[in-house]
Amino acid sequence: MATVWAIGEIADGSPTRLTLELATLAQQLATASGGEAHTVLVGRDAAAAGAEVAKYGPSVMAVEADTSGVPTPNVVAPHVAALIAQHNPDFVLVGASNDGKDVAGLLLGMTDLPILYNGAAVSWGESAPTVEMSTFGGKLVTSSTFSGSRGIVIVRAGGVTAEPAASAGAVEQTSVEGVADLPPVRVVDSVAEAGAAAPIEEARIIVGGGRGVGSQDGFRMIEELAEALGGAVGATRAVVDSGWIGYSQQIGQTGKIVKPALYVAAGISGAIQHKVGVQTAGTIVAINRDPDAPIAEFADLFVVGDLNEIVPKLTEAVRARKSGSG
Amino acid sequence: LNIVVLLKAVPVVGTERLGGDLLTDRSVQLEANGNDEYLLEKALKLTEEHGGEVTVLSVGPQNSQEALRKALAMGASRAVLVTDDAMRGSDTRATVDVLVAALRKLEFDLCFFGADTSDGQGGVVGAAVAARLGMPYLSYASEIEPSDGGVRIHRLSTSGYDVLEAATPAVVMGTQLLGAPRYPALRGIMQARSKPLDTWVLADLGIDAGGVGSGAATTKTLDASKPPERAGATFVRESADVAVAQVVDFLAQRRLI
Numbered sequence: 001m002a003t004v005w006a007i008g009e010i011a012d013g014s015p016t017r018l019t020l021e022l023a024t025l026a027q028q029l030a031t032a033s034g035g036e037a038h039t040v041l042v043g044r045d046a047a048a049a050g051a052e053v054a055k056y057g058p059s060v061m062a063v064e065a066d067t068s069g070v071p072t073p074n075v076v077a078p079h080v081a082a083l084i085a086q087h088n089p090d091f092v093l094v095g096a097s098n099d100g101k102d103v104a105g106l107l108l109g110m111t112d113l114p115i116l117y118n119g120a121a122v123s124w125g126e127s128a129p130t131v132e133m134s135t136f137g138g139k140l141v142t143s144s145t146f147s148g149s150r151g152i153v154i155v156r157a158g159g160v161t162a163e164p165a166a167s168a169g170a171v172e173q174t175s176v177e178g179v180a181d182l183p184p185v186r187v188v189d190s191v192a193e194a195g196a197a198a199p200i201e202e203a204r205i206i207v208g209g210g211r212g213v214g215s216q217d218g219f220r221m222i223e224e225l226a227e228a229l230g231g232a233v234g235a236t237r238a239v240v241d242s243g244w245i246g247y248s249q250q251i252g253q254t255g256k257i258v259k260p261a262l263y264v265a266a267g268i269s270g271a272i273q274h275k276v277g278v279q280t281a282g283t284i285v286a287i288n289r290d291p292d293a294p295i296a297e298f299a300d301l302f303v304v305g306d307l308n309e310i311v312p313k314l315t316e317a318v319r320a321r322k323s324g325s326g
Numbered sequence: 327l328n329i330v331v332l333l334k335a336v337p338v339v340g341t342e343r344l345g346g347d348l349l350t351d352r353s354v355q356l357e358a359n360g361n362d363e364y365l366l367e368k369a370l371k372l373t374e375e376h377g378g379e380v381t382v383l384s385v386g387p388q389n390s391q392e393a394l395r396k397a398l399a400m401g402a403s404r405a406v407l408v409t410d411d412a413m414r415g416s417d418t419r420a421t422v423d424v425l426v427a428a429l430r431k432l433e434f435d436l437c438f439f440g441a442d443t444s445d446g447q448g449g450v451v452g453a454a455v456a457a458r459l460g461m462p463y464l465s466y467a468s469e470i471e472p473s474d475g476g477v478r479i480h481r482l483s484t485s486g487y488d489v490l491e492a493a494t495p496a497v498v499m500g501t502q503l504l505g506a507p508r509y510p511a512l513r514g515i516m517q518a519r520s521k522p523l524d525t526w527v528l529a530d531l532g533i534d535a536g537g538v539g540s541g542a543a544t545t546k547t548l549d550a551s552k553p554p555e556r557a558g559a560t561f562v563r564e565s566a567d568v569a570v571a572q573v574v575d576f577l578a579q580r581r582l583i
Contacts, residue, residue, distance in 0.1 A: 011484070071481065071490060073453075074463070098482070102465050105453025108422065114544030115418050117448040130548065136342035136445065142550040147543065154450070183462040185492045188478075193486035205582065229583065237502075247468070247503050248482060253339065253444055254360055254502050262582045272340050283580055284556075285573060291561060301576050302559040303569050313570045318583060321574060 002033040002090040002128075002149075007080055008053055009072075009099055010043045015053045017202045018095040020162035022155060025122060026093055027057035027165060032124035035090070039169075040083060042076045043067050050171040057165030061174040073099050074182050077106035082179045084111055090149055091129055093122075096156045097201060104154050110180065114146050117154035120259075120280065129153055137253065137276040157202050158259030158280075197223075197249050198232040205231030206260045208251060208278070209239055212267020212288065212307060216244040221311045222266055228318040234258065236274050252277035266307045270295025287311065327378035327472055329369040330434040332425070332452075333397055334359040335390035336445040348547040349415050349540070350445055352386065358393040361440030363507035365500045368470055369438055370401045370508070376472055379403040381432060385413070385424050391523065398518035399510035405521070406432070410528045415540030422454045424538065427531035429459060435494040436477060441466070441501050452499040462492035468503035 006022035008015050023039045030037035037058035041050050042065050050060035061083065067075045080103065084092065094104040096118070108115050118133035120141075128146040131153055135142045200206055207229065209222035219239070226233045234251045235244070251258055253273040263281035268274060270286070270293055278284070279298050286299035287307045296302055303310060335356035337343075345351040358366075369380045382397040382405045384390050394405040408428050413420070429437060439452030456463035468487060469480040477496050480487040482503075510518070528535050536542060562569045577583045 071465075071488070073465075077457075098466050101449045102453050102463070105450030106457050106463065108418065108450055109454035109457025112419060115448075115450065116545050117418075117450060134553065135344075135550070137339065138553060139342070140344065140550045141553045142344075142348070143548045144545055145548055146545055151545070154448075182457065183460060183492070183496075185462045185464055185490055187488045188491050189489035190483065191480075191486045191489065199484050241506075247501065248484070254441070262577070262580075279553075279556075283577075283582060285576070286559065291563075296559050296561075298556050299559040300556065301562065301573065303562045303573060305563075305566060305569060309566045310569060313566050314573060317570050317574050318577075321578070321583060 002030065002035040004030045004035065004037045004091045004093065005089045006037070006039045006058060006093045007076070007100070007103060008039050008041045009095060009097060010041060010046065010049045013045055013049060015041070015049050016095070016097070017162065018097060018100070018157045019053060020056050021157065021160050022093045022095055023053050023056035023058050024162045025155060025160045028160070029091065029122065029124050029129055030058070040080060042079045043072070047171055047173055054169040054171050055164045056162060057169055059169035060171045062171055063174050063176055069187050071185055071187060073102035073106060074185055077103045077110065078179045078182055079176050081107055081110040082176045083174070085178065086176070092152045094152060094154050096154050101154060104152055106182065107152060114148065114151040115154070116144050116146070116151065119153050119155040119159060121159050122153060122155060134280065137272050138279045156257065156259065193246065197246065200232045200234050200249055200251065200256060200258050203232035203258070203260055205229045205262045206234045206258060207231055207264045207266065208234035208236070208268055209266050210236045210268030211238045213239070214267070218308070219244045221315070225264065225311055225315045225318070228315045228322070229262070229264070231260070231262070236268055265295055265299065266311055268295055269293045270298065327373055327376045327436070328381070328434045329373060329378065329436045329438060330381045330383050330429065330432055331362065331366045331369045331402070331438045332440070333362045333366060333382045333384050333393065334443050335384060335386050335393040336443055339444050342445055344550055347415070348550060352389070356389055356393055358396060359440055359443045361442060361502065364502045364504045365438035365440050366397055366400060366402065367507040368500060368504040371505070372470065372472070378435070381406065381434070383428060383432065384408070385421065385428070394523055395518055396510060398521045398523065399514040400508055401514060403521065405523045406526060407523065408526045408531065410535070412528060412535035412539045415543055416538045417543040417545050418448060418451065419544060420538040420542060422451060422458060424531065424533060425451065425455050426458045427533055428526065429455065431531070437495070437497045439497065439499040441499060452497055456497035459497070462496040464490050464492055464496060465499040467498055467500035470498055470500060470504065
């Protein structure tokens with residue numbers, strides 16, 4: 001009989017895909033334990049975003065709060081901490097986005113609740129969630145749980161498939177008392193960088209380029225293939241260090257860990273530091289001149305050949321197929 | 327400008343393993359966590375430019391010392407290792423307690439954390455420590471600079487970056503965009519031998535050994551297993567046109583296009 005909360009995120013007025021996954025997961029865990037689930041949304045127009053999340057089952061606690069001029073986690077975390085003090089939920093799910101991890105960390109400091117992170121798959125155990133995580137660069141899968149009956153779980157994107165429920169939850173405008181102020185941090189400017197690429201965290205398809213792509217100009221063909229497939233562009237650290245694409249697209253140990261349905265790796269050898277970031281992808285297609293590259297160990301399909309020739313042709317073929325069937 | 331850099335000594339990437347007790351085996355060769363070294367580099371650059379000293383703080387086993395000695399060789403003035411057998415198996419909460427107590431004994435304007443660690447990848451400890459210390463928390467920094475009476479950073483956003491400001495002392499979590507770490511020069515290695523590397527135990531921090539370690543952990547590892555092997559790659563060695571047709575068929579079969 002556990003009460004499970006999903007802490008959602010609002011981007012441009014809508015819930016993120018990860019938020020819908022968390023709501024689905026909270027409902028699954030609550031149902032398995034015979035308890036109840038809620039999604040908490042804090043921000044401007046929380047109720048409007050809440051209407052979309054409510055379709056996934058849990059009722060929504062929508063808390064209107066002004067996030068302008070302040071980093072979002074610094075607003076969300078104190079509100080959630082106050083709600084936790086007021087309602088005493090058993091388990092709180094937070095997404096493993098940059099903002100989500102900040103919210104979880106601040107909550108850890110403010111509430112002293114136990115925490116498990118890196119949740120790739122979360123299921124209901126005997127009296128608490130069992131959290132599966134990929135450890136040591138994917139060499140091991142460990143499963144962990146809480147000793148007690150309360151805790152915070154940080155959940156990665158792609159662990160569950162967001163599924164609308166048979167009956168939608170209600171959206172309740174919720175007020176919070178006793179919200180503590182965190183030491184002030186001001187956002188004094190927001191700078192948009194030209195050519196900012198589609199985010200990889202929630203992308204269903206990612207085309208990754210490695211050093212084998214050869215040059216910044218060569219990287220345009222990676223972007224074109226990603227566009228044709230309707231996906232995002234990823235890269236190895238070497239490519240980011242060379243300045244061919246921004247750090248936000250870096251996959252791997254010092255970059256992001258992603259779980260797309262399809263990963264196309266072009267000119268990527270598949271070193272351990274990169275493998276860590278992408279090995280749980282549904283399908284991996286490698287394009288590489290060297291059939292002995294380490295990526296052969298974890299790719300599903302390995303095209304041996306010159307990516308300069310293959311990638312543009314593949315882009316063309318994908319476009320042709322899409323326009324033919326669409 | 328005095329800066330404390332948190333530096334975790336982690337098993338050399340690729341050699342990590344669990345012991346029979348399902349805890350990370352830290353008796354192996356340890357190295358500085360990659361993400362922490364970017365922050366160390368930034369701290370060294372800032373103090374070279376603006377004056378002040380860099381202290382490296384680590385919590386871990388005795389054999390973390392080699393990684394700390396390297397940080398001293400890179401240019402840090404002082405290293406502190408909090409080590410105590412009682413801490414083995416500590417959960418994240420206990421780790422935060424220890425870090426908070428250690429930081430209270432140090433004087434600093436800025437405290438730097440790396441984005442996460444290669445053996446844990448939680449990425450939440452810096453925020454928790456900041457909240458507990460009652461200090462501003464600024465994260466995902468691609469640039470850090472002192473500003474009038476405080477600190478200004480660039481925080482990565484989905485479309486670029488936000489410029490954040492806060493008063494000091496503050497806690498800053500940063501990324502690899504801060505710049506690649508330097509290699510220790512021979513002169514630095516020589517100098518490091520005479521720099522202070524202090525060791526603190528729990529009693530020095532006023533922390534009760536009963537509140538940390540496996541016995542007090544609020545989370546536990548149930549089991550560990552090898553991930554299911556991927557089936558292995560099917561190789562396509564045909565000419566580009568034939569190969570592309572095969573890839574398209576393969577993706578269509580899996581309903582990916």
